[in-house]
Amino acid sequence: MRTIHRILLFTCLYFPYLFAASKVAYASNDDHVKVGSYHCPPFVIESETDVPSGLSIYLWEQIAVELGVKYKISHHELGELLDQVSTKALNIGVSCISITPEREEILDFSHSFYETHLAIAVKQQGYLSSIKNIFTNKKLWFVLSFAFITAGFVGGIYYLLEHRVNDKLYSMRSKKSQLVEGFILGLLFITKGPFNYYEFKTLTGRVLTVLLAIFTTFFIASITAILASTFTLGLLNSDIKGPNDLAKLRVGAKAESTSSLFLTSHSIVHQSFESTNDLLEALNNEQVEAIVADDAVLKYLIKKAKELGNYESLSVLPYQFEKQNYGLVLENNSPHREKLNRALLKIRQSPGWRQTLNKYFADK
Template sequence: MFLLLLLALPLAEADTPAPEGSSTLVVGVFESPPFAFRDSHGDWTGLSVELWRTIANDLGTKYSFKAFARENLIAALEARTVDVGVADFTITPDQERHFDFTHAYFASGLSIATRRGVEGLAETIFVHLSDPIHLYVIATLAVMNIVIGLLIWCCERNHNPQFHGSPYLGIWHGLWWSFVSMTTVGYGDKAPITFLGRMLGMLWILSGIVLISIFTGSMASAITVNRLQPSVRGPEDLPRVRVGAISDSDASQYLVDRQIHHLSYATVSDGLAALEKESIDAFVGDAPLLKYRVAHEHTSRLWVLQHPFEREFFALALPMGSHQREKINRALVNTIHQPDWNLVLYRYLGHGKQ
């Protein structure tokens, strides 16, 4: 009698009812928004969690969620102590050596999170002044100033007391006049009086207006663009900046394969916090996870690059040789081809099928 009473009690952790006599699947899960996370009531939700609930409902399967740390869930799948892994699992050759996967239910890729306007004004000006093109322009202007200063001294030295004195002092006066004329400041303390000197002065002042306008316009444009756009604009920029990624992840393997030095972090939240504190300049990870975290926690200072790279396919994880795989796959394929699946994608990711 006591045994019958025990059998009649519902399982506390079961998430859905099941047909009488059916076994309860243990579904391993860990925090990985938007694929799996707890809502305000403490219940598991997310893209992969909702997919699993639909599959289990179609199959009439009883299950219970069991929370793990990421590495512990992977170990549990290898040890076959859980029946399904529900989170941000991606199909990779390395992981397929340790456990199995269902069909893919979503395709995306890696992306890069970086800061908005990472450089201050002084740093930005210094960076652009040291640019080879700007250095060439500055050197050209300096040489032209010296040449014009010498010419105006030659024209005025015997006729204009403002350019009299020793050659060194006279040349210095010529350089001073050349500089203030080029910048159109025109203090008026020195002015040519000879015909050749005035003709040279008019040409130099007109040239100065054009040259200074081009230079200042180029600098202003470069500074404005730099402060509106991040310092990292794609994966080709990663070798020259400080990079972070989750340890033992697809992103980490991508960086290792390309010999890009990077710092390792336990979670996406840890990596984005380091990025905001300027410990790193870029954080590489799965595009959906980065976009979700940045949109909900770091929208003012961070952003995620628009175009993912290194294609990834998300799937549910199963123990190697799981007898559940075939029927789960049939239900999964049926689910992702229903119109309601697009609504689920919009709810968690902000877009439909990719």
């Protein structure tokens, strides 16, 4: 009987504490979740005077409210943050932290809350360099060569069919002049489009005109798109057509980031920098010719800098590679991952989340 009384007394005394411990998902000895962050605008924006803000900070604040926990945020660099969460010195890491298989071996992650990809930023060249790059662009010369060869072929066929019977199209007397007229006819045909059906006297010429009318419609559209892309990229940096071209350039990436890991895995030698701001400064000062970082972060920082009149010549190239998914980083085998994920999914469906996304990423 005494044993039963002792068990009941123990349960009454300690059950409230056990319940409180289960509610405060990441509580430490001082009843606060230990949250680590690192500066990564617009996901975490830190300053010496203001409290941290940003998309990831907003997400964690809403999760904390949903779970009913108190927390303290401390600043860390990326490598230090991951190490401290893995050793359980911190309960959670909040920033733009990519979910990778290597990190999953020693850490847990929440569900992804933002998807982006790696991107390349370069410094736009001056007008003289841009003109030089356009006219030394191999792709441009290939397109022009193909167009001229096609024009000569089409003009040659029409010359053979029409030059004896069509004085309107072939008015010159000498054979050389008529050949030039044939070439001009072919060039006009593939750049301007088909001529009037009745311009040609022979039946074969008229049938060929109908067939070429279909071909030139697609040909002109394709050539226009290729030339537009070539000239646009020529104004940025004609030497870079994708990540494979980085091997021949001076490249920078943030230390211990997924960008640095990507470059290393592709045997691309690069300089490491402590922060993305250092990366942009190095690119602007031409210490490096290109930098690799997360697309969302690069575009946000460059846009904000340009609003202040800085980094006017920096641009992000229109290439997408190496998809990145951001998540909150948790201590390994965290028993609280499920309820945190439920809260995260609920918040992502809320109007407040959509408004916060627009705040940081909508074009103004």
